[in-house]
Amino acid sequence: MRIAFQGERGAYSEAAAIAHFGEGIEPVPCATFDEVFAGVEGGAIERGVIPIENSLAGSIHRNYDLLLRHTLHIVGEKIFRVRHCLIARPGASIGDVRIVTSHPQALAQCEHYVARLGAAIEPAYDTAGAVKLLKGSGRRDTAAIASRRAADVYGMEILAEGIEDDEANFTRFLVISREPLPADSASAAPSKTSVVFSLRNSPGALFKALSVFALRDLDLTKIESRPIPGKTWDYSFYLDFVGNTAEPVTARAIEHLREIATMLRVLGSYPRDLGIDP
């Protein structure tokens, strides 16, 4: 199965895709999230794996926007522990490191470690991309922050592992597909459903929308508001809740929400990853 992800080979998204699907997949690196969506939508690639939320940094807004712009379905989720590694050319040692390069978010998540090293920082577009560039450059005074997988892919050396300041660093990835999961695959495991909707801008509008779930004891796991492009300060709401549209109570909640919302799309029902998210 071909699985698209954003970033260079060795990106955290690739590591999450392999953790979810196993080693047998064919990972397809894409330059942008847009390419991941377009590749899956066009049918050339079976699935995409996109990060949607990090426990420290919050939501990846771009992907919420792309879920709305495209008509793909969420068919799975994977909660993946982010363990940053300090990666250098073979033979380099920690004492050689004067510059640390990575994506600004990874640099921020290892701020204390890098400060203790006394190294300068150099922003890059991508964690794994920083490793690839470093390999090409031949620089011995520079190390990159990226995944263990990135070190493997580029034949580089791990000088230190688990260098993030906060260990509670998890990213939730979504699996996207052209077709939704068949409804009968639902009942076996606990499911989540993701929806996106907009509301008239009136007092109590969000309260009414949430009543749809509260009145049926459906548990929300996440709510996110996003500006609607072209309508400054109007918002769409992205909402995850425990349930599957194949179950009558969930289907009725969706129908009820349709009465209230000015726009509503069901993004998918999929097995809940209980690995970390209790």
Next chain:
Amino acid sequence: MRIAFQGERGAYSEAAAIAHFGEGIEPVPCATFDEVFAGVEGGAIERGVIPIENSLAGSIHRNYDLLLRHTLHIVGEKIFRVRHCLIARPGASIGDVRIVTSHPQALAQCEHYVARLGAAIEPAYDTAGAVKLLKGSGRRDTAAIASRRAADVYGMEILAEGIEDDEANFTRFLVISREPLPADSASAAPSKTSVVFSLRNSPGALFKALSVFALRDLDLTKIESRPIPGKTWDYSFYLDFVGNTAEPVTARAIEHLREIATMLRVLGSYPRDLGIDP
């Protein structure tokens, strides 16, 4: 009055501070948002101006987290139109530009313009910082994307203005202070109040919390959920609504919310910026 902001001189935050307070202020550039908060909290600086939300990119999560970690008060808001300029050394022309440098978000917001130029992109930590570096480097083949103010501060030339792909590009800034606004300053103008709270993780918890506002016809203008550090996938909620704690109905809503929330802080009541946000 001394006003702290994050970034180099000429940053959009500085431009917003001057738009809000007038030219008479003394802007104090800070390397990080943490320094802005620490400077105001320590008493050395009277006010801080921090971006909290952009109409295209969404919320600036770091500042939500810092509002919770510190005990400052929100005393104002400013909604500021972001108009990106292409800035180069005096005498340069658009035809010379081979490389465009700026903060990754500004580069993303001018993606189509830069693609039409056929220029390569080079990420930097800061929009105004990119102008400062460019001035120091003497490079003639490079232009930076930043505010008109940044060009003025560093004596550089504006090659093009309003180069953002989407004109509906507004940033909402908050003004933070050690002391809240006096309660009697409230009644003259329409106010907003910002609160942050957490809830027991139980079905219907958010619904009950929002009932506090819906039952009193108090209009929500923004809701944002943030992971709670150390409690993976537990969330704090940040909420803005129309009202002032000096008004009885607002004060009662807050007391009601206190019955439901496991944690609640009022971040401030302040005059609403009606410039753009209707």
